[in-house]
Amino acid sequence: MDSAPEAEDEPEAEDATEADASEEAATEDSTAEDADTAEAPEEADAAPDASMASVLPDVGADWPFYGGDAAATRFSPLDQITAENVGELEQAFVFRTGDMPSEAADGKYAAETTPLKLGNDLLLCSAKNILISIDGATGEENWRFDPGVPDEAIPYSASCRGVTAYTNPEAAEGDICATRVIEGTLDAKLVAVDAATGAPCEDFGENGTVDLWQDIGERVPGWYAVTAPPVVVNGVLITGAQVKDGQAEDAPSGVIRGYDVLTGEFQWAWDLANPDNSDGPAEGEVYTRGTPNMWTAAVGDEELDMVYLPMGNSSVDYYGSNRTEAENEFATSLVALNAATGEVEWSFQTVRHDVWDYDLGSQSTLIDYQGTPAIILPSKQGDIYILDRATGEPLTPVDEVEAPSLGEIEPDFISETQPVSAWHTLRMEPLEERDAWGFTPIDQLWCRIQFRRANYDGYLTPPSSDQPWIQYPGYNGGSDWGSVAVDPERGLIIANYNDVPNYNRLVPRDEVTSVPINEQQAGEGSAGAEGAADPQAGSPYGINVNAGWRNEYTGMPCVRPPYGGIRAIDIETGETVWDRPLGTARRNGPFGIPSYMPFNIGTPNNGGAVITAGGLVFIGAATDNLIRAIDIETGETVWSDVLPAGGQANPITYEIDGRQYVMIAATGHHFMETPIGDYMVAYALPE
Numbered sequence: 296m297d298s299a300p301e302a303e304d305e306p307e308a309e310d311a312t313e314a315d316a317s318e319e320a321a322t323e324d325s326t327a328e329d330a331d332t333a334e335a336p337e338e339a340d341a342a343p344d345a346s347m348a349s350v351l352p353d354v355g356a357d358w359p360f361y362g363g364d365a366a367a368t369r370f371s372p373l374d375q376i377t378a379e380n381v382g383e384l385e386q387a388f389v390f391r392t393g394d395m396p397s398e399a400a401d402g403k404y405a406a407e408t409t410p411l412k413l414g415n416d417l418l419l420c421s422a423k424n425i426l427i428s429i430d431g432a433t434g435e436e437n438w439r440f441d442p443g444v445p446d447e448a449i450p451y452s453a454s455c456r457g458v459t460a461y462t463n464p465e466a467a468e469g470d471i472c473a474t475r476v477i478e479g480t481l482d483a484k485l486v487a488v489d490a491a492t493g494a495p496c497e498d499f500g501e502n503g504t505v506d507l508w509q510d511i512g513e514r515v516p517g518w519y520a521v522t523a524p525p526v527v528v529n530g531v532l533i534t535g536a537q538v539k540d541g542q543a544e545d546a547p548s549g550v551i552r553g554y555d556v557l558t559g560e561f562q563w564a565w566d567l568a569n570p571d572n573s574d575g576p577a578e579g580e581v582y583t584r585g586t587p588n589m590w591t592a593a594v595g596d597e598e599l600d601m602v603y604l605p606m607g608n609s610s611v612d613y614y615g616s617n618r619t620e621a622e623n624e625f626a627t628s629l630v631a632l633n634a635a636t637g638e639v640e641w642s643f644q645t646v647r648h649d650v651w652d653y654d655l656g657s658q659s660t661l662i663d664y665q666g667t668p669a670i671i672l673p674s675k676q677g678d679i680y681i682l683d684r685a686t687g688e689p690l691t692p693v694d695e696v697e698a699p700s701l702g703e704i705e706p707d708f709i710s711e712t713q714p715v716s717a718w719h720t721l722r723m724e725p726l727e728e729r730d731a732w733g734f735t736p737i738d739q740l741w742c743r744i745q746f747r748r749a750n751y752d753g754y755l756t757p758p759s760s761d762q763p764w765i766q767y768p769g770y771n772g773g774s775d776w777g778s779v780a781v782d783p784e785r786g787l788i789i790a791n792y793n794d795v796p797n798y799n800r801l802v803p804r805d806e807v808t809s810v811p812i813n814e815q816q817a818g819e820g821s822a823g824a825e826g827a828a829d830p831q832a833g834s835p836y837g838i839n840v841n842a843g844w845r846n847e848y849t850g851m852p853c854v855r856p857p858y859g860g861i862r863a864i865d866i867e868t869g870e871t872v873w874d875r876p877l878g879t880a881r882r883n884g885p886f887g888i889p890s891y892m893p894f895n896i897g898t899p900n901n902g903g904a905v906i907t908a909g910g911l912v913f914i915g916a917a918t919d920n921l922i923r924a925i926d927i928e929t930g931e932t933v934w935s936d937v938l939p940a941g942g943q944a945n946p947i948t949y950e951i952d953g954r955q956y957v958m959i960a961a962t963g964h965h966f967m968e969t970p971i972g973d974y975m976v977a978y979a980l981p982e
Contacts, residue, residue, distance in 0.1 A: 356950040358412040361457040361524045362778070363905065363947070366661035367594045369780035371948045374909035375955035378926045380980060381911060381934040387956060387979040388434030389939070394421035394973050396453070397446055404971045405452040405943065406962035407522075407776070407902070411460050412949040413474065418490060419975065420455035422962065424480040426488055432951045434977065438493030440486075442504075447516040448482035450539040452965065455481075456592065456776065457524040459532070460490060461556050472496035477556070479521025479534055483507040485559065500559030507536060511547050512581040515813045519547040523776075528595030528602050528634035532556040535589030538610060540652065541829025541838055543811040544617060546610035548581065549588030553637055563637035568621040573637055585610040587626040591776050592658040596668070599685055601640055603670060604630045607654030613758050613801060614834040615650050616707040627653055629672050631687060641687030645674045647710035650758050652770040657778035664690055664866070671781065673774035676754075677722030677792060678715055679864070691718035691869060699752035702759030704801060704836070709757045718869040721773055721792040721862065725753040726765065732855035734885050738846055742853035745844075749798065760801040760836060769797035769842060777903025777916060777945055781866070782927065788864040789904050789912050789927070791877055794897070795858045798841040802828075807837035842966075843899065849885040857897020859917065861904070863930060873930035878917025882969070895932075901943040901967050905957075915942020915959050918967050922946065922959050922976075938976060941969025954979050 354364040355372050363369045376384065396404045400423075410419035417431045423444045428437040459477045466473035474490040484506055487499040495503025507521065508514050518539050525534035531553045538547050550572075553562040566572035568583035576582055587606050595602045608626040609618050618626075628644040646653045657673040661684060670684040681691045694717040703709050731746050733739030750756055750764040758764060772793045780789045811832040830837045844853045852858060857876035865872055876897025883898060884890035902916035912925040915938065922942050923935040941963035948957045957978045963971035 357414070358410070358947040358949050359460060360411070361409055361459070361592055362594065362658055362660070365595070365597070367592075367658050367778070368660055368662070368783065369778070369903065369945070370782055370906045372908045373948055373950055373955045374907060375950070376907065376911060376957070376980060377909040378911060378933050381924045383980050384924075384934060384936070384957070384978045385981060386936075387432075387977040389977070390429050390434040390436070390975040392419075392421040392425060392427060392973040392975070394423055394425055396422075396971060399446040400449055400453060402965050403449045403451075403453050404962070405454050405964040405966060406960060407454045407456045407944050407964070408960040408962060409457045409945040410947060410958065410960070410975065411458060411476075412947065413460055413490065415951055416490070417958070417975070418458055418460060418476050419960075420458050420478050421973065422453040422455060423449075424455050424478060424486070426458065426476060426478060426486070426493065428490070428493060429975070431949060431956065431977075432954070434975075440488050440493040440495070442480055442484065442486050444481050445516070448480075448520065450481065450517045450520045450522075450537055452522070453481065454522040456522060459524045459527060461527050461532075463557060472498070475499070477525060477532065479507070479523065479525055479536070481520045481522070482516065483511075483519050483521060483536060485521075485525065485532070485534065485554065487559070498558060505554060505559040507534070507552070510576050510581050511550075512584065513813060518542065518812050522590060523592040526593045526595050526602060527556050529597050529600055530556050531562055531634050533593060533595070533602050533634065535593070535604065537590035538588045539812060540610075540612055541831055542610065543813065543830065544585050544611050544833030546585045548583050549586040549607065550582040551589060551604060551632070551637070553634070565632055565637045565639070567625045568619055586622055587654075590654070591656050594659050594661060594670075595634060596661060596684060599668070600634050601631045601684070602634045603659050603684070604632065605655030605657060605659060605672075606630055608649045608652065611831045611834045612652040613650050613799070613838045614704070614707055614831060614836050615648055617834065618648075623648055627655060629655060629659060629670070629682070629687075631684070643672070643680070643682055643687045643689070645672070645676065645678065645680070645714060646755075647713055648708065650707065650709070651755065651766055656772070656775040658776075660779060660781050662781060662783065662866070671779065671788065673779050673790065675768065675770060675773040675775060676715075677720045677768055677773035679719045679721070679774075679779070679788070679790065680716050681718065691716065693717060698755050699757065701752040701756060702750035702762070702764050703757045704760060713755055719864055719871075721790060722754065722768060723794055726751065726767055726796065726854065730854050732853060733846065734849065734851065738849050738851075741848070742846060745798065745853060758799065758801050760803060763798055763800040765796050765844065766799055767796035768793065769795050769844075770840070771795070771842065771899065771901070775901060777901060780904045780906045780912070782906045784908060785927065786866045787872065787927065788866055789861065789906055790864060791859065791861040791900055791902075791904060791914060791916055793859045793899050795843045795852055795899055796854060798844040798853070800839050801836040802839055804835055804837070809837065850887055851885050859897050859900040861912070861914065861925065861930070863927065875925075875930045877914070879919045879921070882919045899967065901964055903945040905946050905948055907948055913946045913948065913957050913959075915944060915946060915961070917942075918969055920961075920969060936978070939974045940972025941967060943967055943969060954982065
């Protein structure tokens with residue numbers, strides 16, 4: 296048996312019980328006071344309609360966008376906390392949202408929340424879309440608005456990754472909804488409330504709500520949901536939606552839609568299979584069913600008037616012979632639309648004819664690359680691309696590699712070649728039988744036998760039915776929804792990543808026992824991890840996914856650690872500056888028993904990082920329930936603390952009255968098997 300990785304010098308987290316955390320915030324509703332607002336910056340240049348141009352606040356004291364700034368860099372110029380004093384960090388306050396799973400929702404919570412910070416207030420959503428404002432210095436609740444999302448609306452997870460704030464440039468101070476907070480909900484609505492009071496913006500849609508089920512088709516709770524914040528580009532509010540994976544070929548559309556951010560009035564639709572639906576489908580018709588969707592967060596460029604969409608794949612993820620030409624063109628692609636019209640400007644595809652569920656999960660990042668306005672595109676395959684954001688042309692090398700055909704299913708086809716980044720990839724070398732791993736010779740032998748039984752011919756081994764196939768990396772990345780963080784001052788990309796395979800098999804139709812969500816009885820649902828026993832109705836095969844290729848007896852992955860890491864990449868050269876395993880073994884062990892060992896083995900992770908000008912990277916994400924600070928120059932962990940629940944979320948940093956805070960949602964994650972909670976935990980240096 297291979298020996299475990301050696302422990303890295305990591306500061307011991309302060310003692311804390313994981314089911315318990317000090318609560319310093321009131322949870323009762325309180326009368327809201329007018330929210331403090333940041334200084335109004337200049338309007339964006341060259342906006343198509345100056346009256347509707349977004350007010351883009353500066354990042355620093357505030358965290359006004361899901362990705363920190365409008366470019367989604369997740370970088371803050373704050374520098375009060377440094378590698379020299381970070382060891383003095385202490386909890387400033389803990390706020391609890393009160394949103395915990397009911398019995399019906401147990402096993403489905405994964406809030407993944409990133410708050411915004413405007414003025415003195417933090418603005419956030421809970422797992423089931425309760426909008427909340429709290430004082431950023433004390434954790435006192437200002438207001439809350441509950442849109443009343445039912446448990447039955449939860450798709451795979453109850454998630455609300457964030458909200459969007461928009462300030463009307465023509466509003467007078469004190470006007471209702473002068474600044475509004477907008478979210479998409481699990482029951483497929485856009486909800487807008489006043490940032491100062493939490494009252495619905497009555498001029499938006501119908502009393503503050505826009506129904507996204509419009510023109511989608513059969514309303515099946517849990518099949519169509521919004522889990523990511525919409526984006527505003529020059530006054531147009533743009534959103535996609537999550538379509539629950541693996542259910543049926545005849546599934547809700549992946550249509551992207553734009554709305555007036557002030558009125559909620561429909562502006563345009565991009566139905567990729569039917570461009571004639573740009574003004575909405577004809578009466579009695581719906582948007583094209585089963586098309587690729589965008590479930591994650593987009594980013595916009597107001598000067599170019601473009602929005603950049605990381606697209607998923609068609610509704611049947613692992614079989615593609617019935618896909619249309621348009622589906623094959625845009626699936627698993629970064630697509631740039633004109634934000635005013637919804638027309639396609641360009642697209643860049645990362646996988647051709649994707650039958651591996653390698654949908655793009657990461658929000659892209661806008662940068663200046665060697666004098667060219669550019670966009671960084673991370674992928675689940677681990678490849679990182681830098682593209683000209685005006686044209687989509689690669690600014691870094693892209694190679695074509697021959698794709699394997701072992702196990703290919705007829706009449707489905709596999710593209711003969713696939714693009715890969717020759718600039719940088721997080722993807723490791725192909726697996727070998729000797730990589731099969733276990734705690735004892737017995738479970739290691741079991742994994743070796745499973746390896747021999749499977750089809751595996753390296754990266755992009757095609758799906759097979761006669762025997763399982765190994766997909767490496769698995770559908771969790773590479774990079775996922777936590778995306779990357781970019782330090783423009785040091786010229787570094789910080790990318791956390793997963794490094795585990797999936798062990799999959801296409802299941803012939805006559806062996807499929809599960810039914811799609813629209814045919815399920817009350818209380819019936821899919822089993823286990825996403826993709827486990829999914830029916831893929833309408834195709835010849837269902838799919839069974841063993842996410843992380845776990846030993847069915849010990850519950851541990853069948854490959855040796857590390858299972859995840861964090862890496863610094865030089866933006867100019869694409870070279871690795873440092874690379875470290877991310878996550879200790881303290882919460883991991885065979886049979887679900889925590890080992891409590893401090894070894895930095897590198898665990899699977901979900902969530903992303905924030906970089907500060909003080910030279911620190913703050914990140915949770917790993918399954919050890921720690922938040923840690925990493926020295927960006929060396930990759931050394933210089934501080935950590937135990938969270939009261941799993942830290943599968945992107946942290947933020949902000950400043951109030953000259954004091955810098957770091958905050959993370961400790962809300963846990965059912966798929967990552969971390970404790971579920973409802974905590975917002977803020978840290979600061981002693982006053």
